[in-house]
Amino acid sequence: MARGSIPILRVGDTLLATVHVDLRDDVAEAFQEDVLTELEKRRAAGLVIDVSGLDTVDTYVARILADTGRMARLMGADTVIVGMRPDVAATLIRMGYAMDGVLTAMNVDDGMANLAARAAERKRG
């Protein structure tokens, strides 16, 4: 099961994935592969992962999210993780997992704006 169970929408040249509650491990893994496949298929330049619906993010799920960003980066797309809840952020840092190297924003709008600004900067060289 699992494949395709997390909705991935295209908005402009960005993909928006909305992750919801109670992510099973196999759903998280399938999501990672779905997102990378969609990035290539739709030639998206950026990826926004909305985690505002996630109320529990353990180190396994956090690593899947951070790795997805790194994989997208290898393919040439920037990833922004948006909407992390305060209790989730506090829990991850207290556990010793900082998700280094991952771009973040408070919400989807800010994440989109962040990606647009990076794309514009890249064009200017």
Next chain:
Amino acid sequence: MTSADGVTVLRRHEMPIRDEDDVVLVRRKVKQLAQARGFDAFAAAAITTATSEITRNAWVHGGGGRAIIEEISDGDRMGLRLELKDEGPGIADLDRALAGGYSTARSMGLGLSGSKRLVDDLEVETAVGRGTIVRMEKWTRY
């Protein structure tokens, strides 16, 4: 039932850990109990996340087991006490696992050490070839 340390067990729940769905069910139960017993969002996230880490360990490394969740009170505060038990291979180097950096295929090695930082008390009983029992407690704040 009040023990010598003045802690009363109000309710006790036992749940199997047989597969990935059980990992989700156990952590969902803990989240729901934490909220019902007055844990704030941060404390509830802490005990739920620690439960997720340890329950996953019991399933992935221990081949499954069972979770006992107790709703406890010391007269002033409410708390949750968990016992997560598996009959897997055990943890060969417990000190290293508790210090972090004990990396396996499926975890980053932060599961046990990270969970210890999230709860008020965490103890591990393990023997190679005989399995692992993790006990942890988390209390509401005053």
